[in-house]
Amino acid sequence: MVTVAEVLSLVLVSLLWGCTNPFLKKGSEGIENVTETNRVSQLLAEIKFLLLNMKYLVPFLLNQSGSLVYFYTLSTTDLSLAVPVANSLTFLCTLLTGKLLGEEFGGKRAVVGMFVTMAGITLCVISSIEGKDADRQNVSQPQL
DSSP states (O other), X not given: OOOHHHHHHHHHHHHHHHHHHHHHHXXXXXXXXXXXXXXHHHHHHHHHXXXXXXXXXXXXXXXXXXXXXXXXXXXXXXXXXXXXXXXXXXXXXXXXXXXXXXXXXXXXXXXXXXXXXXXXXXXXXXXXXXXXXXXXXXXXXXXX
């Protein structure tokens, strides 16, 4: 059965991933102005630009902490539940955070998509709970 801690862990992962994505986008603004003569120098200059930019570095570290929580959660949670829930909620968190930061997100179609996504997540959680309960009942009842 899915525990409350597992669900909260997946929500935390989604918040850490989704809410930092728009900030990563904003923090990386200006990287297109970094120019060097060859590809290796260009790569190193871009890495330096990002690592010395606190507007990028703080969301990046928060995003990566979400990955740590995700890998820990994968060790205890059913993959058929963890992956769709984390990824779908991440998408929703990214849309909502982007909207709060003034980004456009697609109007009515995006809102309908969010509701469909939430319905899908709900079905995943419900089927996971019911599937685990049915398995537990089958194990606890002796076969005739």
